[in-house]
Amino acid sequence: MRIGLAFGDVRGQRDLAEITRQIRATRGTAWISQGPNLDALTTLAVAGNGPAEIGTAVVPFPQRHPLVLASQALTVQAATGNRLILGIGAGISRMVDSMFGLPTDRPARRLREYLEVLRPLLRGEPVDHHGETLTAVGAVSVHGADAPPVLVAALGPAMLRVAGELADGTITWMTGPRTLAGHVVPSITKAVNGRAPRIVAGFAICVTNAEGAVRTRFATDYALAGQVPEYRAMLDREGVNGPADVLLAGDEDAITKQLDQLRDTGVTDLILAPIGTPAEQARTVEFLRLVR
Numbered sequence: 567m568r569i570g571l572a573f574g575d576v577r578g579q580r581d582l583a584e585i586t587r588q589i590r591a592t593r594g595t596a597w598i599s600q601g602p603n604l605d606a607l608t609t610l611a612v613a614g615n616g617p618a619e620i621g622t623a624v625v626p627f628p629q630r631h632p633l634v635l636a637s638q639a640l641t642v643q644a645a646t647g648n649r650l651i652l653g654i655g656a657g658i659s660r661m662v663d664s665m666f667g668l669p670t671d672r673p674a675r676r677l678r679e680y681l682e683v684l685r686p687l688l689r690g691e692p693v694d695h696h697g698e699t700l701t702a703v704g705a706v707s708v709h710g711a712d713a714p715p716v717l718v719a720a721l722g723p724a725m726l727r728v729a730g731e732l733a734d735g736t737i738t739w740m741t742g743p744r745t746l747a748g749h750v751v752p753s754i755t756k757a758v759n760g761r762a763p764r765i766v767a768g769f770a771i772c773v774t775n776a777e778g779a780v781r782t783r784f785a786t787d788y789a790l791a792g793q794v795p796e797y798r799a800m801l802d803r804e805g806v807n808g809p810a811d812v813l814l815a816g817d818e819d820a821i822t823k824q825l826d827q828l829r830d831t832g833v834t835d836l837i838l839a840p841i842g843t844p845a846e847q848a849r850t851v852e853f854l855r856l857v858r
Contacts, residue, residue, distance in 0.1 A: 567829045569858045570594045571851070572623065572768065572839035574609070575601025585609060590616035594858045595651070597623040597768075597837045607638045611645040620649050623737050623768060623837050624719045626657030627680055628668045636687035636706040643711035652688075653737045653766075654680075655719030658794055674724035675699060681716070681732040688713035717764060721800055723753055730757025735764030737837070740797055742804035742812040747831040749803060755832075767828065768837035771814040773821055773850040780842055785810035814838070818853055825857070 571592055576599040579585050586609065589596040596617045600606040606622045613620065620642075627635065635654070642650045656662070656677060659670040679700045683693050690713075692705035718729035720736045729736045736754050738746070746767055754763050770788075772780045785808055791797055792808035806812060814824050828836060840850040 567825075567833060568595060568835045569825075569854060570597050570619070570621070570835060570837050571854065572597050572599065572837050574598040574606060575603055576768075576770075576839045577841065580604060582609060582612065586613040589613040589620065592617040593855065595619040595621060595835065595837075597621045597653075599623055600625045607642050610650065611642045614646060618649065619651055620646060621651035621717075622653045623739075623766070624653040624655040624717075626662065627654045627684075628657055628662050628670070628676070629666050632680055632684040632687055632693075632700070632702055633704050633706060636684060637708070639688060639714055640706060640708035640711040643714055644708050648710075648712045648714070650714040651717060651764075652714045653717045653719065654684075655737070656725070658796060660794070669699075672699065674722075674728050677718065677720075677725060678728045678732065681718075681728065685713075685716065685732065688716070715764070717766060720754070721750070721796060726750065726753040727757045730754040730763060731759075735766065735834070737766040737768065738800070739768040740770075740791065740809055740812050741767060741800045742806060743827050743831050745800055745804045746828070746833055751832040764835060765833045766835040766837055767831075767833045768839070769812065769814050769828075770809075770841045771821070771838045771850055771854075772840065772842040772846050773818060773853045774815060774842060774846050775817055777816045777820070780815050780846070781810040781813055784813050784815075784841065813841075821853065822857070 598606045610620045639652050656673045662668050676699045679697045683695050683702045695702045715734040717735045717737050718733045720726045720729040774780050788809040840847040
């Protein structure tokens with residue numbers, strides 16, 4: 567099980583120079599989330615050479631036409647020596663609707679069409695697609711850029727099926743070990759028809775001696791996340807009250823046991839976002855440096 571670090575809005579980071587410095591210093595996979603502030607793909611291109619792998623977790627695709635996203639992703643590949651893992655997702659439906667005025671119905675249908683267009687474009691192949699939800703005509707060519715692997719943020723059965731059939735794996739966020747082992751891993755494994763999917767699970771993490779206080783603070787800070795329907799469905803499936811119940815928190819021994827439990831679910835990768843005080847975050851990063 568590979569362990570990578572998360573950067574960007576998921577950790578409240580907005581200083582481009584500091585984020586790129588930290589990404590360059592990362593030994594494992596460096597993942598960056600796409601939020602309303604820094605652009606994830608541009609940040610990875612600016613970071614340049616550093617860790618063996620860099621990835622987006624994730625870029626919402628409704629507001630980026632596949633011709634645009636293919637151009638961006640292949641540019642990052644050319645800039646970084648083909649080290650990108652392209653993670654995409656449908657986005658939080660309330661934000662896609664209210665902020666961009668874009669439709670959010672039939673997410674699995676939209677994802678299927680998007681991948682049917684995006685994957686050929688990433689390979690440098692022309693497309694001439696006139697579908698139910700998407701029109702795309704053209705091609706993208708970037709010298710020295712290979713097609714990156716594509717992972718999809720998928721939680722529900724229909725989305726996991728599409729991810730298994732048309733992508734290289736899935737990325738989850740705040741999805742607990744019971745749900746990973748009993749739902750996500752078997753669902754996408756069944757859909758890939760013999761291929762080995764990359765299954766990447768994301769969590770906030772804090773190595774601390776004040777676990778109770780950290781969980782209480784996290785419950786307050788991430789209360790809205792627990793009301794997002796996409797995340798709420800996974801929290802309910804896990805049988806927990808809110809995000810604080812799937813936070814990885816405790817001292818080094820406790821975190822080691824929690825990581826072992828996640829390894830047993832069948833996930834191939836973890837994306838861990840250190841939270842807490844500056845001292846707690848430094849302690850967490852140092853612990854993860856030793857266990858990777």
